[in-house]
Amino acid sequence: MAEGLRAPLAPALHRLLRRAVLDHATAEHRRRFLPLVHVGVPGERETVFAVRLDEPTDHALRTDIVSAMVRRVRRPGPTAMVWLTRPGALEPQDVDLAWLAAARSAYGELALPLVMVVVNRHGWRDPRSGAECRWQRLRPRGGS
Known part of the structure; x- marks a missing residue:
């Protein structure tokens, strides 16, 4: 069976992914910025790691970083x-792809299901399945 997200998404997951995009779009206004790895639940709890090009990492270190991030935010409720x-x-x-490989390894070691997406100001994309959602003008909703 193919990995990654497939349509139709559960409404709760769709809301979380939309929240990740909205949070990014409202918080980051620069054209150039460091990629950030987030682990957690958008809008609830998360931990963030800045990917610096002047501090190269290898697969093992990236895997350790993701594992530590998961352990830091792990609580009852939705999986980080x-x-x-x-x-x-x-x-x-x-x-x-580098961080996807690390997330696969970390979540595999922790025996957790992996949901991973790439987010920009206009939408998200699952690097495994290619599933994506884009918005022209994303705005907050009541209760989001």
Whole structure:
């Protein structure tokens, strides 16, 4: 069976992914910024790691980082997801694939189901399945 998200998404997951995009769109206004790895539940609890190009990492270190982030935010309720916010289009980039490999390893070691998406100001994309959702003008909803 193929990995990743498939339509139709559960309404609760769709709301969480929309929240991740909305939070990023409202918080980050620069054209150039560091990619950020987020682990947690959008709008509730999360921990963030800045991906610095001048501090290279290897697969093992990225896996350890994701594992530590999951342990930091793990609580009863929805499983912590991974989202990578970065500039540019949603088409796959090397940084997406490097952190996807680490997230797969970390979640596999923790025996947790993995939800991982790449987020920009206009939408999200699952780097495994290619599933995505884009908005022209994303605005807060009542109760979001």
